[in-house]
Amino acid sequence: MEKFLPEICTIQYGFPFDSSKFSxxxxxxxxxxxxxxxxxSETFTTEEYKEEYIVNKDDLLIGMDGEFNxxxxxxxxxxxxxxxxxxxxMPEVDxxxxxxxxPSALKRIEEKTPFVTVKHLSAKELNKVKVPLPPxxxxxxxxxxxxxxxxxxxxRRAQLDKLDxxxxxxxxxxxxxxxxxxxxxxxxxxxxxxSGIDNGKSLVCDTKPRQGNWPAILKLSAxxxxxxxxxxxxxMLNENEFxxxxxxxxxxxxxxxxxxxxxxxMCAYVYETPGKLMMPDLIFRLNTNETCNRIFLxxxxxxxxxxxxxxxxxSGSAKSMSNISKERLCELKIILPPIELQQQFVDFxxxxxxxxxxxxxxxxxxxxxxxxxxxxxxG
Numbered sequence: 392m393e394k395f396l397p398e399i400c401t402i403q404y405g406f407p408f409d410s411s412k413f414s415x416x417x418x419x420x421x422x423x424x425x426x427x428x429x430x431x432s433e434t435f436t437t438e439e440y441k442e443e444y445i446v447n448k449d450d451l452l453i454g455m456d457g458e459f460n461x462x463x464x465x466x467x468x469x470x471x472x473x474x475x476x477x478x479x480x481m482p483e484v485d486x487x488x489x490x491x492x493x494p495s496a497l498k499r500i501e502e503k504t505p506f507v508t509v510k511h512l513s514a515k516e517l518n519k520v521k522v523p524l525p526p527x528x529x530x531x532x533x534x535x536x537x538x539x540x541x542x543x544x545x546x547r548r549a550q551l552d553k554l555d556x557x558x559x560x561x562x563x564x565x566x567x568x569x570x571x572x573x574x575x576x577x578x579x580x581x582x583x584x585x586s587g588i589d590n591g592k593s594l595v596c597d598t599k600p601r602q603g604n605w606p607a608i609l610k611l612s613a614x615x616x617x618x619x620x621x622x623x624x625x626x627m628l629n630e631n632e633f634x635x636x637x638x639x640x641x642x643x644x645x646x647x648x649x650x651x652x653x654x655x656x657m658c659a660y661v662y663e664t665p666g667k668l669m670m671p672d673l674i675f676r677l678n679t680n681e682t683c684n685r686i687f688l689x690x691x692x693x694x695x696x697x698x699x700x701x702x703x704x705x706s707g708s709a710k711s712m713s714n715i716s717k718e719r720l721c722e723l724k725i726i727l728p729p730i731e732l733q734q735q736f737v738d739f740x741x742x743x744x745x746x747x748x749x750x751x752x753x754x755x756x757x758x759x760x761x762x763x764x765x766x767x768x769x770g
Contacts, residue, residue, distance in 0.1 A: 445468050588678065658677075
């Protein structure tokens, strides 16, 4: 049995609170679109409000501009602002079941919604959503199963985060703050540690990832978040345009020369890679010499305590993409401990990354299982 969304829940739309009464600390927290997924707000309002607009823990919220996301609200009561809506299920509907169903429905709406700058979710489209509605006990069984898988996914991600923090802590324990250099290591310009910097290529590609071993070019996101993700690629239209000198190789250190101000200059080390993947023009390959280990340099450049040093050599306004030229990158000052000490740290990183690989494989299986269950129950 299927029912339209308004038949099984109340859809409450946010109130247009007066932005002149917004505050960063006084009044009641106010839920804006950017707050929906993260579950907390840094915006407050001193405006008077009706009780009906108070959102409580685990209420289902949907952001109606940009990406159409559904999420459960966090612990702190807050006010429902315009362009955010709340789903209040009726007694015959399990809230968690609805929570797991809605992402696929929202994705279908998002894909067919035209836009100029930002996509807008309309009440008309929400009202047309059809929800498969088995008996309440079956809804609860499905939701409980998906809860178990989701909880395991959350635990695996937390384990990965802890190992990342462990490596960062070990770096500081061995080398100190890489920005202020309290241990007084030798400092050199990065060019002192490099035998060269290779450029990627700019080619017209498909918007979709490659199939099989068809030649492809990496997307910027393949190296943006500190780890190499070869699945982030775009298939080449013409395989004869593949440039062998720009192919990604095992042991490469990839540097994102252009990105948002927060992410510009992130590095990814390539432990392993499939063939026929090229670097794009927004990524450099850093070739180190015998004075500097690439894994050491990877962890140095990506360290939270070194990010300001990276931002300092980038150009571009705070609202635009930042860029790091090859010349400015070569002038970057870094600490350079003895290569033997670097190697001790690298051994620790490799051991930790082996543990991460085991956890990541488990995480991948869980995410595949969840995707299969979602497809089975919701299509």
